[in-house]
Amino acid sequence: MKVLKSLFSPRKLLIYLCIIIFIFTVPQITHPSMSEREAIVTMLCVDSKDDKIQIAAIALAPGSGKDASYKVYLGEGSTVGEASNSIGVALGKAMGYAQCDVVAFGEEISKNSIMAPLDYLTRTRKVSGTAIIINFEGEIDKFAQGIASLYTDKKLHIEDILTYDKRFIISKECNINSFYRGYYSDIAQGMMPKLSLETESTGNAIEVQAGDSGSGGGSEGESGSGGGNLQSSGQKQYILNDGTTCIFKNGKKVYEFSPAEANKLRLFLVRSQSGIITVDNVTDSTFSNATVVLNLTKKDVQFNAKFEGDKAKFKIVIDLDVIVDEVKEDEPNDRFLKRNKEFLSEELINKIKEKTISDCFDIISTCREQKFDLMQTYETFYRYKHKQFKEFLNKYGDDYLNHIDFSVEVKVNSSY
């Protein structure tokens, strides 16, 4: 007992602790750094072609300060895991996805289903739930080269592109967490923004250097003008983010909202707070046949579901805080002498209301046609009128939107 006591006295235990920490930490220090052992993937593009999964991993090539650049690795296989391993084998490095903050899905795989790759990435490769997901159009290798060029040359990241323009604030919300939340709800739907690679400059497209298509597992290309093992042709292409929004149902892409439609869709999204409303032909005490552009500074949306007898009624109340942003008028007048608040006349408010209500009903009719629910109708009825809604669903099934009476109330306030 005395021997035991002397061997395991508190002071000795502390010494043992230090020895163990020393034994385990010293070899760790002498190990090569993680960036030597792993390719640090910051963005992953996934698509499919002829039953094969194609991936393009944009990985950080470490360097000091401005010398850090991004490389694109291409892989192909029957699954994302296999494609990823093919890159790993070719590179002699494991693919590290822990820093991956953007996952982009191509057109082809989006039509088939993105759930299997997404599940693999989040469950097995531990891609964070806060990673943004987007849809892209164009060839996967060129798109990835373009994005890598954007990262390296312009120091501009996808998150910046998607959240810079407030009109596209919906993009910010579309991360893996929110997509999963929508997918695992009863209506199994989600949405994500779309970026496309264009050959010609249009609107707010950003110029990038897109490479030629690479082939086979683990091929490598370096973007930008840094030289080295290049596959980039230096051909000018354009990344376009025009607000196009894709709707997914059961993990498959079912519809694409045009930029104009997406702007209307924003009205229903609780978290989308800012934007622009354009009203034509405004004639009142201040304006004469003017086109008035209003800046939406704050928006509040409330949904109210109720049953009146057998009839299901759904009311959407939209509260808008606006300021007059810009006016296009043939003849200039003395409005510079007026305060901004005075611009919001009864006529202008009515015009804004009319436009908003008409925009809302455009989206409602699209949803009715396409059988997806972007107005939170299902969720509101399910949460607040559970039993009655269950019976209602039994009666009408998927077609429930066509049997709900929608009404929209708009309140317009001045921001000043």
Added chain:
Amino acid sequence: MKINYRQLSIMVFLSFISLKFLALPSVMYITSGNMSWLVALVLMIIDGLYAFMLVGLMKKCKDKNINEFLINTVGVVLAKIIFILLSAQFIIQIINLTKGLEFFVVENFYDDFNWLIYVLPLIILTGFMMYKGIRNIARVEEMFCWAITIGCIYIALKCITCTDPRAFLPMFKDGVAPLFHSAFKHYSWFGSATFLIMLFGKVDFTNAKKSVLIKYVVFAILLVQFLYFVFYGLFDTTSPTHNFCLSDVSQFSSNESIIDELSWLVVSLWVIAQALQLAVYGYCLVLSVMFAFNIKAKIPVIIAIDLLMFSLGYIGEKTVNFEQFFFNPAVSALFIFNEFVIPFILLIGYGVKRKKDRRKAKVVEDESIKIVV
């Protein structure tokens, strides 16, 4: 060396919140859905009542340790049985904490991490704390308590604006049966006040304010409920996929701001709380094993417990499915027995003993009166 009443209350507080912020909210959602918070609330209130009752008994028998108390009130045989049952509960709680911590640190903190690097220092640390005794543990808990609490509140507040309260509607959509099922199934994550039994005779009640314990218990319940509110409000139907409650909440709205980098510091602080709780359960297990088998030397028991922790992690990892083990009805039954039946045995034993003592005192008084007459 005794601990004071405030230190005892802090130990109860940390015991109530430890184990609740790992996988529990995620696994509870599978059985009780969006009413999981209610299951946790009810079970924590039961734990709280149990804590008040035990502390009440402790006050009555200030100078007796639990071994003496049980032998005097319920007899040697029943005392041994109770100690064996308590030892089993402490072992399960140690396994649960160790496995939870291991899973959390090895899987969540690092991409590629050697299990031994984490577990060996932890075992030595808890062994050291078990040896140093309850006063030492209580003082360290006192030091970290507020940092841990503020950290948890900070993480919950950071995401409160993204929380959707509608996630809790509709209430009771599948009736109350799943709630009872869930309460029974997850009981091994509760029973947080049982360790108090082993602290009989180790608390100094001088200047003790009754309200201190009540405040800490209520605060612990509110803190857990607040974090669950944020967790379920954020993840709703996807809750079962989020196995690390605290870190998943902290990462929900992560951005690159400096304040956001603090999240991991806070989560690391909470890991300290888990290690401290491990030391508490370890200490209680040492005592209950010593009392159950009449062992006088402390060090061999500590070494045995450390070896048990190590082997459970190393060998058990490959042979035992711990997730299934914690859902085993026998494990829940053991916890329920310890939390519902043992207190009654203690109370009845104490009542009977008190009656006997009174009778004896009366007889002695009567005899002394006769002698005087």
